[in-house]
Amino acid sequence: MLKRSWLFGVVFVLQAVCAIFFVSDILLSALGVPVDPVPWRFRELMELGAAFGLLSGLGLAAMLLRASLKRTRAAEQALRVASGAFMELIEERFEGWGLTPAECDVALFALKGFTIAEIAQLRETSEGTVKAQTNAIYRKAGVSGRPQLLGLFVEDLMGAAVSPDTAPR
Numbered sequence: 001m002l003k004r005s006w007l008f009g010v011v012f013v014l015q016a017v018c019a020i021f022f023v024s025d026i027l028l029s030a031l032g033v034p035v036d037p038v039p040w041r042f043r044e045l046m047e048l049g050a051a052f053g054l055l056s057g058l059g060l061a062a063m064l065l066r067a068s069l070k071r072t073r074a075a076e077q078a079l080r081v082a083s084g085a086f087m088e089l090i091e092e093r094f095e096g097w098g099l100t101p102a103e104c105d106v107a108l109f110a111l112k113g114f115t116i117a118e119i120a121q122l123r124e125t126s127e128g129t130v131k132a133q134t135n136a137i138y139r140k141a142g143v144s145g146r147p148q149l150l151g152l153f154v155e156d157l158m159g160a161a162v163s164p165d166t167a168p169r
Contacts, residue, residue, distance in 0.1 A: 008064060015057035018050040089156055097140040106133045110146055111153065 028035055038046075090111070094104045102123075109119040116134070120127045134146075143149050 007060065011057045011060045011064070014053050015061075018053035018057070021046065021050045086153075086157065090153065093141075093152070097137075099137060099140060103133050103137050103140075106130055107137045107149070110134060110137070111150060 027033075090108070091104075094107060099107060105123060106119055109122060114122070116127050116130050120130045123130065138145060138149060141149055141152065143152065
């Protein structure tokens with residue numbers, strides 16, 4: 001990463017120097033500022049060098065952009081895989097707890113942060129039914145409420161379970 005940061009700096013400086021050369025030449029001519037004449041062959045070499053510098057900078061920028069886009073695509077793919085893996089984990093846990101299909105739906109809504117009333121409305125059932133289902137979910141999962149239920153999945157994401165005995169104080 002440091003190597004690429006350095007390369008971005010080189011590209012920026014190279015293009016800035018070349019652009020300053022061309023812009024200053026145009027401004028000096030437009031403003032009529034007298035400048036000591038430079039032999040035309042040397043001037044042409046300077047212009048060719050500046051043009052080559054701009055084109056080189058453009059090429060390097062394209063390569064860096066391509067590499068950056070490749071890393072972005074790889075990160076997005078990894079995120080999709082992790083997201084799918086998390087859903088598989090949830091489904092495995094629900095199956096292991098022996099949740100019914102209705103309880104699975106309610107548990108997913110609860111994990112997403114929906115209230116009892118919102119879950120009841122989404123499932124077109126009564127709040128009492130949703131409360132009974134959430135109590136059954138908590139009992140089967142061995143937790144006392146929604147925060148602990150969510151905590152089970154957070155622990156899985158973190159890769160190590162944190163028990164009350166090992167939790168930082």
